[in-house]
Amino acid sequence: MDDAAPALNTAPATVEEFRDRLALVSEGLPKRLRQCADHIAANADRIAVSTVAELAAGADVPPSALMRFCQIMGFSGFSEMQKLFREAYAPGWPDYSTRLKNLKDNGAGSPAALLAEFVEAGRLSLEALAKSVDEAALDAAVAVLARAETLHVVGLRRAFPVATYLTYVFEKMAVPAMLHDAVGRLDHRFALRPGDAMIAITFTPYSEETLQLAQDARERGLPVIGITDRLTSPLARHSDAVLTVPEVDFGAFRSLSATIALAISLAVAVGSARGGADDLRKPEEKALPAE
Amino acid sequence: MDDAAPALNTAPATVEEFRDRLALVSEGLPKRLRQCADHIAANADRIAVSTVAELAAGADVPPSALMRFCQIMGFSGFSEMQKLFREAYAPGWPDYSTRLKNLKDNGAGSPAALLAEFVEAGRLSLEALAKSVDEAALDAAVAVLARAETLHVVGLRRAFPVATYLTYVFEKMAVPAMLHDAVGRLDHRFALRPGDAMIAITFTPYSEETLQLAQDARERGLPVIGITDRLTSPLARHSDAVLTVPEVDFGAFRSLSATIALAISLAVAVGSARGGADDLRKPEEKALPAE
DNA sequence: ACGGTTTTGGAATATTTATTCCATTTTATT
């Protein structure tokens, strides 16, 4: 009775392995179990969000049959199988609070260790950005900015580097842009002219001045593109298109990698939409001599 | 007991409605509930595959708080809310690499494709940085900056965002720092006092002013930490420690992801070396209130 | 058609997960 069950010592660890195992196993399966295999194969993506009962109903078998099927696939039960799919879908973010503690316990935060953490946080942020961009909003933003006259860029505190970077790239691409820093407490409110557009950037303790300026712009009828951290940001209210950046933070410190990536994409897209398509193709000759 | 809960008669029927409601509702929310709103907004896609307990842990609130949040959103409870997301669930953005491909498939030059490129460039830069960082130089830089009095930061053009970011983080950590922008063509050369130190940042078409200021500092006996792109950079000549950042570029455009990561690491390391070790342990209370 | 073997369905149980409730704490108001 030991080797009776055919070859199922180890559970699949990835979705690929799962599919392999499924193909392998479903050869000589009795009727009900084959129904399970077929339905699962056809609806693998719903495993993560279904209950045993639902899946069983779908395969038109009683729950216990599906249960047996899971075990034949090498899992201890349905829950374990489901876990695979739930995790595969959203690769769990490491939790930084414990990581931070470890780091602290070990090397008292040697600079190199710290750098490793920020590099990792940056990488995750970039990946998350790729996964979560709202393409429609991005397209809309580019369209708006491409047809505006001068572009007003505002962002203070943590967002200031992003604002300066945007302005820098616009300048290199010969797009008229104006940076609203707050030097000398001068707000250049009256520089906002009909036909212009604004890019406003602000993060968590949202800066009052930025919000204010965005609102001003809105009231003067300028379209406003918001770059912020959450859809629930107050900036969203004043914006015609909102781009959110899921920046993962390490301790109390939040990186900017993803935000910068989004900013340069936006700028280059706008620049090439305005300047004609070949701005991108041969940029080394036209637009941006590196620094 | 009928009108106790404020204004929440009808439950969102689509994800769109859900987002609207979320934005609407999260205005005047007390602390814990706001944490829920934020975490949910940032991780809406994981609702379908998570339990109350998991989501609550992610938002760093007890399950009952999240439960209340669901009701404020107009649902009878978590299960009803989850149902919405399970039905809408399509394992849409599976993993990073296929998502990138999808973005690129929008056609070369489209904003989404551009973003994919910059995300990729950023990631590569970060990886390269992690591999190539000169730990000795980093340690030396931190040591020097930790024992200096005020820190002078200079970086113009493409390096300017980095300089402003550094200054921002220093300020948040209560490290005296001075940003040498070039506003009004004022060079604050005479602010360089014995006992101070300088961080100078410049990349390929090295900016004359930055080099000049670094040289000034050197001549006055201040230690200079250089952040640049190659070891053969002219900045290296004026620096006591040189940190190089291998930023990969896309077309004529070079990202800043790695440079930013290096900058924040440097700043945090310096900040905690100066301020006592626990700057890192409880940063949320001391140093940096998020933005 | 008979005994042995495999497969099946569903009822019983165990486990996990959601939800409610209320005693404490916090916050706002006077």
Place this chain on the structure above:
DNA sequence: AATAAAATGGAATAAATATTCCAAAACCGT
């Protein structure tokens, strides 16, 4: 500083869900 109102955390409870088990049914070779 005193009071009322709102918010919070956690323990208790309810509900849903997974899992096991076994008697009945189907199957198979003789």
